[in-house]
Amino acid sequence: MPQIDWPLEQLKTYRGKSPKPADWQAYWDRALKELEAADPACTYEKDPVTVPGVECGHLWFTGVGGARVHAQLMRPTGFAGPRPAVLLFHGYEGHSHDWYEKLPFAQSGIAVAALDVRGQAGLSQDTLQITGSTFRGHIVRGVDEQDPDKLFFRNVYLDTVQLARIVAGLEFVDESRMASVGFSQGGALAIACAALSGQMGRTVAGYPFLADFCRVRELDYPNPAYDELKLYFRLRDPRHEKENGFFERLGYLDTQWMAEKLTAPVLFYTGLADMICPPSCQFAVYNRITAPKRQVIYPDYGHELLPGAWQEILLWLLEWAAGGQTP
Secondary structure (H helix, E strand, O other), X not given: OOOOOOOHHHHOOOOOOOOOOOOHHHHHHHHHHHHHHOOOOOEEEEEEEEEOOEEEEEEEEEOHHHOEEEEEEEEEOOOOOOEEEEEEEXXXXXXXXXXXXXXXXXXOOOEEEEEOOOOXXXXXXXXXXXXXXXXXXXXXXXXXXXXXXXXXXXXXXXXXXXXXXXXXXXXXXXXXXXXXXXXXXXXXXXXXXXXXHOOOOEEEEEOOOOOOHHHHHHHOOOOOOOHHHHHHHHHHOOOOOOHHHHHHHHOOOOHHHHHOOOOOOEEEEEEOOOOOOOHHHHHHHXXXXXXXXXXXXXXXXXXXXXXXXXHHHHHHHHHHHOOOOOO
16 A cells, blocks of 8 residues: 555654643533523524425525524424434535435435535635735634634634534434534534534544644645645745744634544544545544544545445444444
């Protein structure tokens, strides 16, 4: 198999090198209080798409900063009683995609809410106003602000929590059977949602993004997803005089610190040939999870569709929703 990172045995013990801010917990406690004070002002409208056994519609809510945020919502019909629910999160710069992709969940009796991340290719609004670089990518948005609450992904993480709370309150959803699922950026958001909301009974994270930024920069793989880290130093800090503060600030967003907060079972996917989200950064996240967990490794696969993964995810969640306890 290809080796683009450390050997597997070394990866299994790696716990990251990026710093965790001393006030990490206080930072997110403050953020959640801000969210508590926000009126989500939810609205819902049906979509013209008609699918047997499923109602398709659009959920809108107001997130922090006043942005109107969109999620696709699929309600299973023809089932008795409240249904389990899956919150789906998409990859970087993407959107919630077609209804078709979510049908296996919805037609199996699982409600689906798929978030459009602010400022990316979906319908959600981005209202963040900052100084500093907005040339490429969202990771560094707000990193130069005096106020750490101006980080772009802080608002996105809070959107995942808001969505979880809204879905939990729907009359057709069983709030005790909710799961968060995603790959890449979606994997990071699935973990953040579970960590910050405390409402997820299961989490699926595939090759999560936004993890161990120092290691990402050290490896310097040629890829567009993390290119903005290199550009930040080239364009705004060519002598790396602000490097320590830069990585300290990004520590509020680092998926590995979110992973420490997980309490419910986690299914985790890793490709050892991944040159977008490096294997060592993925293991930095996985190795900090103390909840029941299982990692599925694809030695020859990178940042791509992993054969059999989505079928496994569906069956795992269906077993759990029906009362199974397999981690």
